[in-house]
Structures are given as C-alpha cells and as structure tokens.
Amino acid sequence: MAKQKAPLPVIRRRIGGVGLLRWAVRVASSIVLWTALLQLSTFFGLPLSPLRAARPSCIGNRNASATASAVTAVASDDVGDLAHPALPTRRSYKSNGYLLISCNGGLNQMRAAICDMVTVARYLNLTMVVPELDKQSFWADPSDFGDIFDVNHFIYSLRDEVKVIRELPQKFNGKVPLSMQPVSWSSEKYYLRQILPLVRKHKVIRFSRTDSRLANNGLPLRLQKLRCHVNYNALRFTPSIEALGNKMISSLRKTGSFVVLHLRYEMDMLAFSGCTHGCSGQETAELTRMRYAYPWWKEKEIDSEKKRLEGLCPLTPGETTLVLKALGFPRDTRIYIASGEIYGGEKRLAALKAEFPNIVSRS
Numbered sequence: 306m307a308k309q310k311a312p313l314p315v316i317r318r319r320i321g322g323v324g325l326l327r328w329a330v331r332v333a334s335s336i337v338l339w340t341a342l343l344q345l346s347t348f349f350g351l352p353l354s355p356l357r358a359a360r361p362s363c364i365g366n367r368n369a370s371a372t373a374s375a376v377t378a379v380a381s382d383d384v385g386d387l388a389h390p391a392l393p394t395r396r397s398y399k400s401n402g403y404l405l406i407s408c409n410g411g412l413n414q415m416r417a418a419i420c421d422m423v424t425v426a427r428y429l430n431l432t433m434v435v436p437e438l439d440k441q442s443f444w445a446d447p448s449d450f451g452d453i454f455d456v457n458h459f460i461y462s463l464r465d466e467v468k469v470i471r472e473l474p475q476k477f478n479g480k481v482p483l484s485m486q487p488v489s490w491s492s493e494k495y496y497l498r499q500i501l502p503l504v505r506k507h508k509v510i511r512f513s514r515t516d517s518r519l520a521n522n523g524l525p526l527r528l529q530k531l532r533c534h535v536n537y538n539a540l541r542f543t544p545s546i547e548a549l550g551n552k553m554i555s556s557l558r559k560t561g562s563f564v565v566l567h568l569r570y571e572m573d574m575l576a577f578s579g580c581t582h583g584c585s586g587q588e589t590a591e592l593t594r595m596r597y598a599y600p601w602w603k604e605k606e607i608d609s610e611k612k613r614l615e616g617l618c619p620l621t622p623g624e625t626t627l628v629l630k631a632l633g634f635p636r637d638t639r640i641y642i643a644s645g646e647i648y649g650g651e652k653r654l655a656a657l658k659a660e661f662p663n664i665v666s667r668s
C-alpha cells in the first residue's frame with residue numbers, strides 16, 4: 306500500500322494557487338476518505354453501493370448471493386453442476402503446475418495479493434493451493450486463511466477460473482518446492498515468460514512474498530476483472546466475522562452518519578517510508594532504528610522531506626484535519642479512527658481532536 310500514496314504531490318506542487326490548492330485538497334481528501342470507507346467495507350465484507358456502482362466490471366456479470374447460497378449448500382463435498390446449477394461450471398484446463406503462496410503484510414495487503422495471485426494462477430493455468438497468511442508481520446496475527454475467510458466459498462466460487470486445492474497432493478510430500486519472490490509490479494508477461502518455465506520445470510513453486518507483485522495498470526481487462534471478482538466475490542469472511550461486522554455496522558448506524566478515517570500514521574508505516582516530517586529527533590531515531598531492524602525493507606537511507614515532496618508520505622493527522630475542514634465536515638462529525646495506534650499518540654491527534662471533538666478510537 307505504501308507505494309500507492311499518490312495524492313500528496315498534487316497538493317505540494319500546486320501550493321502556489323489557492324483555487325488549485327482547494328481543488329487538489331478535495332481530490333486528495335476524497336481519495337483518503339474513499340480509501341477509509343473501502344477499508345471499512347472490505348473489512349466487514351459489506352457492499353458499498355457507490356463504489357460498486359463505479360466498478361461495474363467487478364460485479365456486473367455475477368449474482369454473488371446466488372453463488373454464495375449454492376456454495377453454502379455444497380458444504381465440503383464437491384457435486385455435479387446439475388445438482389447445483391448456480392455453481393459456476395468448472396473450467397477444464399491442463400494444469401502447468403502448483404502455486405503455493407505465503408502472503409506477507411497486513412490483512413488488506415494480503416487480500417490484495419490473493420487477488421493478484423489467483424489472477425496469475427489463472428493466466429498461467431496453474432493449480433493454486435489455499436494461501437498461507439503472514440504470522441510474522443508487525444501485527445503478529447496467528448490466523449490461518451480459514452480462520453478469516455470462507456475456504457469452501459473461495460474454492461467453489463473460483464472453479465470456473467482456476468482450480469484451488471487445500472493442500473499439495475501427497476506425491477509432493479517431502480519435496481521442497483522452488484521458493485522465490487516475484488519481481489514487484491510485474492506485468493502479466495513477466496509471469497508468462499519468466500515464471501511459467503520455472504513452474505513447468507519444478508512442478509511446484511512457492512512465492513514467499515506476494516505484496517504488490519502484479520502491476521496495477523496496463524493489464525488486460527479480463528485479468529483486472531478477475532482481480533475484482535476475487536476481491537468482491539471469492540474472498541468472503543467467515544460467517545462469524547460477517548455476523549460481528551454486521552452487528553458493529555448496524556450499531557454504528559444507529560447514531561447517524563459518521564466518517565471512518567484510516568490515517569495510516571502508524572509506527573511501521575513511518576519507519577518503512579522514512580516519513581518523519583514533524584517528528585522529534587528522538588522519534589526520528591526510533592523510526593530509523595526500526596527501519597534498519599527489518600531486513601526486507603530495502604530502502605534504508607531516506608530523505609524525509611524529499612520523499613514528502615515526491616508525494617510518498619501519508620498525510621499527518623494535522624494535514625488530514627485541514628482536509629476534513631476544507632471538505633466542510635461540521636465540527637460535531639463523529640470520526641472513527643480505523644487504523645492502528647497513531648505514532649506519537651494523543652499528542653499527534655491533538656489538532657484533529659481540537660477541530661473534531663467526537664473522535665472515537667477503534668478500541
């Protein structure tokens with residue numbers, strides 16, 4: 306996610322003209338807010354009508370609820386299409402090998418990666434094994450895929466695209482698969498030219514990192530649609546998580562409208578990105594230490610101000626406050642902070658709290 310923070314440069318570059326600035330702030334902040342809303346709706350697995358309407362290709366050709374109920378009816382045993390006509394018809398193809406993935410990062414990052422990797426598996430005609438989730442990330446979440454997502458639904462709702470299995474066939478027991486990290490932001494052609502020959506040769510390949518490995522732009526529409534289909538249809542939270550989410554949303558709605566703000570101004574983000582604008586010398590040192598402590602964060606020497614000018618830093622809570630005010634949110638707006646612990650704690654949130662006293666933390 307870190308690499309996609311695009312809105313800031315717009316603000317910075319146009320800082321000269323007040324009209325343009327206002328425009329830029331609006332664009333930037335609506336991105337911030339939509340991201341926040343999207344995060345919340347994805348987190349709770351809820352439909353978000355305006356967003357859905359804006360992405361007809363993601364949902365246009367399927368009736369998710371019909372698929373879902375059919376999948377639930379199937380439970381754990383596979384059955385013929387005749388018995389459950391709403392199930393997608395299984396796509397038949399000759400598999401070129403098996404794809405294992407060890408996702409890395411937080412839940413949202415892993416979710417995006419699963420969408421990418423299903424797409425890669427489909428494109429290369431691979432058989433995909435149910436993803437493994439990251440247990441060593443900053444969040445140290447011990448959950449497995451099946452603790453968070455409905456595995457049956459994942460497998461069955463994708464059967465017209467790609468074959469997904471729970472584990473590698475026995476014949477591969479004891480063999481160590483080829484493990485590698487695909488090059489970040491690669492196009493589909495990279496997978497076809499570089500990865501497919503490797504899978505054909507080794508039969509089983511494991512991607513040990515999956516974050517941002519597939520380009521966002523320039524992919525064939527067919528593949529983009531599949532990504533959306535995975536995100537909006539195939540990846541569905543377990544019934545208990547959905548029930549809790551629905552309960553929370555309905556209780557939030559009881560007290561009227563609200564804003565959910567994903568500030569992404571957490572320690573790991575600032576350490577990773579090197580964005581220390583407004584931090585004390587001590588804080589900067591602490592963030593730098595953390596950056597050096599994570600060997601897989603490749604960039605170590607970072608010029609914070611330069612990075613900010615390039616638009617690669619999160620807005621500070623103070624800047625976000627300006628954006629919300631510019632958008633005209635009234636002072637009594639209820640604001641839920643959706644992110645983790647804000648770096649610098651209360652001190653950093655002071656400006657936001659002064660302008661919007663009705664701030665509620667996630668806890």
Ligand SMILES: *[C@@H]1O[C@H](CO)[C@@H](O)[C@H](O)[C@H]1NC(C)=O
Pocket residue numbers: 368369370371
């Ligand atoms: C989807 O399918 C369900 C169950 O068959 C049906 O009740 C619903 O009206 C359908 N929705 C659309 C948009 O077709």
Ligand SMILES: *[C@@H]1O[C@H](CO)[C@@H](O)[C@H](O)[C@H]1NC(C)=O
Pocket residue numbers: 397398399401428429430501
């Ligand atoms: C995948 O399978 C389809 C259908 O069998 C075939 O047309 C296509 O060429 C295959 N692609 C690869 C990369 O194997």
